[in-house]
Amino acid sequence: MSDPIELDSYKQQIADLYSSRSSRYDKGDWHPRIAHRLIEYAKIAQGQKILDLATGTGMVAIEAAQFVGAEGRVIGIDISMGMLKQARQKAERLGLHNIEFQLADAENIDFPANTFDYIFCSSALIWMSDLLEALRLWNRFLKPDGTLGFHAFADTAFLGGVVTQKILEKYGVSLLLSKPTGTIEKCHALLQQAGFDQIEIEAEPDGNYINLEKAKGMWSGDGSFPVPGQHPHPSLQLTPEQLAQAKVEFNAELEKLQTKQGIWDDSTIFYCFGRKAA
Ligand SMILES: C[S@@+](CC[C@H](N)C(=O)[O-])C[C@H]1O[C@@H](n2cnc3c(N)ncnc32)[C@H](O)[C@@H]1O
Numbered sequence: 001m002s003d004p005i006e007l008d009s010y011k012q013q014i015a016d017l018y019s020s021r022s023s024r025y026d027k028g029d030w031h032p033r034i035a036h037r038l039i040e041y042a043k044i045a046q047g048q049k050i051l052d053l054a055t056g057t058g059m060v061a062i063e064a065a066q067f068v069g070a071e072g073r074v075i076g077i078d079i080s081m082g083m084l085k086q087a088r089q090k091a092e093r094l095g096l097h098n099i100e101f102q103l104a105d106a107e108n109i110d111f112p113a114n115t116f117d118y119i120f121c122s123s124a125l126i127w128m129s130d131l132l133e134a135l136r137l138w139n140r141f142l143k144p145d146g147t148l149g150f151h152a153f154a155d156t157a158f159l160g161g162v163v164t165q166k167i168l169e170k171y172g173v174s175l176l177l178s179k180p181t182g183t184i185e186k187c188h189a190l191l192q193q194a195g196f197d198q199i200e201i202e203a204e205p206d207g208n209y210i211n212l213e214k215a216k217g218m219w220s221g222d223g224s225f226p227v228p229g230q231h232p233h234p235s236l237q238l239t240p241e242q243l244a245q246a247k248v249e250f251n252a253e254l255e256k257l258q259t260k261q262g263i264w265d266d267s268t269i270f271y272c273f274g275r276k277a278a
Contacts, residue, residue: 007079036063049117054078062094118147121138124151126228129231145278148274149271152187167246167249168246192274202270204271209263
């Protein structure tokens with residue numbers, strides 16, 4: 001067991017959110033699929049030392065541990081005790097001895113410089129409070145020639161967020177969501193500024209049609225859940241009446257998007273890799 005850690009209220013909300021989802025997290029097929037794809041692109045090798053930041057239930061960490069073998073070593077860290085509990089149980093069931101999970105904030109960790117061959121951050125970079133500083137910190141822990149691999153999502157991704165964003169703009173509320181890493185160019189620039197070279201970014205269009213009722217459940221404007229990179233939730237500056245009206249407009253906007261197949265819920269992903277510049 002790791003010692004408890006002190007989190008600010010933004011990170012405590014994220015940790016609580018994921019702990020509450022932790023027992024169901026592995027049930028969908030999307031997260032396992034994209035975590036596996038990140039590892040596939042990475043081409044890690046036996047004997048390597050790997051750090052998986054915001055490891056969650058350990059999808060990337062566990063697959064990496066199976067690859068690197070007994071000579072390799074994997075550390076997975078996360079701020080959510082619930083997610084880590086799932087990760088530890090899975091690793092134990094698989095009898096993996098080359099992996100450890102630690103309760104820690106990915107923006108407040110301290111490893112010796114030049115420690116890891118690979119650092120991953122799967123489906124989680126956007127939650128960091130300061131993306132550029134986080135990438136710079138992680139760069140330091142990579143060995144020379146080591147590689148960082150992470151997912152970013154297109155600024156068209158996640159219907160509920162994109163439509164919430166559009167409606168709240170009219171009320172003077174700007175939600176960042178995937179905007180900071182929402183294009184290949186933005187991801188490239190972030191990696192470059194953080195000291196990475198040999199940058200490779202693979203865009204994979206993804207998504208599916210969902211029905212109107214499900215889409216209406218995706219309103220993320222009421223501030224009850226944390227939003228990436230912004231705390232407190234910017235819509236908390238609106239009155240309850242404004243929020244209720246915004247929700248009505250959100251539903252109306254979704255109705256306009258409806259087609260015979262349903263409403264397209266885009267989840268275009270960027271698989272981003274950068275080598276620690278010499
Ligand atoms: C969408 S889940 C991704 C989990 C896993 N990497 C995967 O691919 O399935 C996001 C995870 O990021 C973690 N997280 C968010 N901010 C973090 C931080 N500052 N440090 C460590 N973990 C963090 C959450 O607790 C959650 O487990």
